[in-house]
Amino acid sequence: MTENKFSNYFLYAFGEIVLVVIGILIALQINNWNEKNTEKNINKIYLESLVSELVSNTQLLRASLFQTQKDMKISNYYLTYFNQKNTEKVKDSSITNMIQGLGNILTYNPTQSTIDDLINSGSLKSLKNEELKKRILEIKFVYEGYKQLAAEYRKNTDSHLFPYLIKHANTTKITDSLSFLKIPKISTNSSKKAFVNNNKFNNILFTLQVVNTRNEHQFKSWIKYLNDLTRDIEKHLKDD
16 A cells, blocks of 8 residues: 555545544434423423413412401301390301301312422423522422411311310201201200300300411412412413
8 A cells, every 4th residue: 555545545534533423423412402302391391280280279279268268257257246235136046057157177189290290200400490490399388388277277176166066056957968868857956155255165266266367368378479480480481
């Protein structure tokens, strides 16, 4: 092989190597781009699903707020009604009406499948907006906080309100039937002394007021938080 031919072969081989390296780099770049694009699409799907989940849970939380405010109005009304000067106006039927309205159980069971999948899959780590990522992670604290408030509310009613009503009121009058059973008409009346100008019952209603006032404030705060977060996620999806 002459020196001239060797130089030509060397340049040819070097050019082939360069082309192979360039081809590998291009392939790697395309693969990285595809991975990032796939990751971006997955995040988009997750965030869009999370928005739907947040909207649904906010509606449930609004329902709990409405029920809480309703309970507050009822207990406040009967605090006034049962402590009026003319106690002759207080009828047994008013005690029955009160029982029907008080002590509704909060049943806020938030859907958490999307937020759980988003956290467990690790997809949230790729979200570049650190502030938004932090706020999304805090959603779990909102849901857990509600469960605690609901548990405390039920504990209060189960420990104080319901036992008091069972002891002093004719609870059979609140409904005509249960399932397929007809409730027999029981003529005994509720004990007015246990409800009218009664300090113990006043304290039970007042305690419910305190609990519901705290819950009302917290529910409003969480509703605002979820609404703001929903809006910011939608803005992120639009700008991304």
